[in-house]
Amino acid sequence: MTTVAATPPLLTATGVTMRFGGLTAVRSCDLTVHERQIVGLIGPNGAGKTTLFNCLTGLYTPTEGTVTYRGTRLPAKPHLVTQAGIARTFQNIRLFPSMTVLENVLVGRHTRTKEGLFSALLRGPGFRRAETASTQRAHELLDFTGLHGKADHLARNLPYGEQRKLEIARALASDPGLLLLDEPTAGMNPQETRATERLVLAIRDQGVAVLVIEHDMRFIFNLCDHVAVLVQGEKLVEGDPRTVQSDERVIAAYLGTPYEGAPGQAEASEVEAAEAEAAEAEAAEENESR
Numbered sequence: 001m002t003t004v005a006a007t008p009p010l011l012t013a014t015g016v017t018m019r020f021g022g023l024t025a026v027r028s029c030d031l032t033v034h035e036r037q038i039v040g041l042i043g044p045n046g047a048g049k050t051t052l053f054n055c056l057t058g059l060y061t062p063t064e065g066t067v068t069y070r071g072t073r074l075p076a077k078p079h080l081v082t083q084a085g086i087a088r089t090f091q092n093i094r095l096f097p098s099m100t101v102l103e104n105v106l107v108g109r110h111t112r113t114k115e116g117l118f119s120a121l122l123r124g125p126g127f128r129r130a131e132t133a134s135t136q137r138a139h140e141l142l143d144f145t146g147l148h149g150k151a152d153h154l155a156r157n158l159p160y161g162e163q164r165k166l167e168i169a170r171a172l173a174s175d176p177g178l179l180l181l182d183e184p185t186a187g188m189n190p191q192e193t194r195a196t197e198r199l200v201l202a203i204r205d206q207g208v209a210v211l212v213i214e215h216d217m218r219f220i221f222n223l224c225d226h227v228a229v230l231v232q233g234e235k236l237v238e239g240d241p242r243t244v245q246s247d248e249r250v251i252a253a254y255l256g257t258p259y260e261g262a263p264g265q266a267e268a269s270e271v272e273a274a275e276a277e278a279a280e281a282e283a284a285e286e287n288e289s290r
C-alpha cells in the first residue's frame, strides 16, 4: 500500500459542487489522488459518484469548485482532460462495436499522435512512423490487458469480461497518469473480478494512479490505499480501508440506519417535526369540535 503523504498530489478537487436544477448531486467535495495511489470512491446508489467523475473529467462543468491535475487547473473539455493525462472508462461499456479490437485501442491513441489531418491524408513518412508506433503500442496494451490474439476480432463479438478489458486498454492508450474506472467489475463473475483486481494492481505498478468507483467491497478493500465515501452528494468519511470499513457512519449509510449528523437528517427531522405539529393541531381541532 502507498501512504497518502508519500507521493505528490496528482489530482486535486476542491469544493466541487454539481447542481441539476434544484437537485444537488455533489456538494462541496474535496478529493485528492496522489501519484501511484489506488483510491476507491464508494457510496450507495445515487450518492453522486458518477457525477463527481463527470466533473473530474470535463464532461460536466461543476457549478462550484475547481479540479487541478499536476497543479494545473483542468478545463471542462473531455479531450483536453485526456490530453492533460486523465483517462476513464464508463459504467456502461462504450466501445465501437463494429470496429476491431485493435482499432478500438488505436482510437484511444489519437490524443497522443501529433500528426495532423493533412499529414494523415497525404500519408507522409511522419504519419507512417506515428502509425507504426501507435500500432505497436496498441499490441503491447492488448498483451498487457490479456487480449493477446484478439486484435482482429470485432469488439461486439468479445465476451462481456473482455469488452471491459478492451475499454481499459483503450483508456491506457492515451498514456494517462491517472485512470478513472467507473464500476469496472459490474456484471462480472468472481473469476473475472479477481482478474480485474490483478489488472488494476499491474496498472499501478506501471506508474499510473487509479481512482475507482465500485460496489464490490471486497475489490475496494483489497485494492485501495485510500477510500472516500460519498453519501447524498457529500463526502462522509475518507481514510485507509481499515478505518473506513469500521466507521459506524459508513455501516449506517449502507444499512440505511440514520446516525447523528447524517446528510439529509436535519431536513428529515424538520419534516418529522412539521408532521407531528400538524397531527397535534388536527387532534386539537377534533377535540374542540366535539
Ligand SMILES: Nc1ncnc2c1ncn2[C@@H]1O[C@H](COP(=O)(O)OP(=O)(O)OP(=O)(O)O)[C@@H](O)[C@H]1O
Pocket: 020, 023, 025, 043, 044, 045, 046, 047, 048, 049, 050, 051, 052
Ligand atoms: N444529468 C443529470 N441530470 C439530472 N440529475 C442527474 C443527472 N445525473 C445524475 N443525476 C442525479 O444525481 C444524483 C447522483 O447520481 P449519480 O449517477 O452521480 O450517482 P452514483 O453514486 O453514481 O449512483 P450509482 O451507484 O447508482 O451509479 C442522482 O439523484 C441522479 O438522479
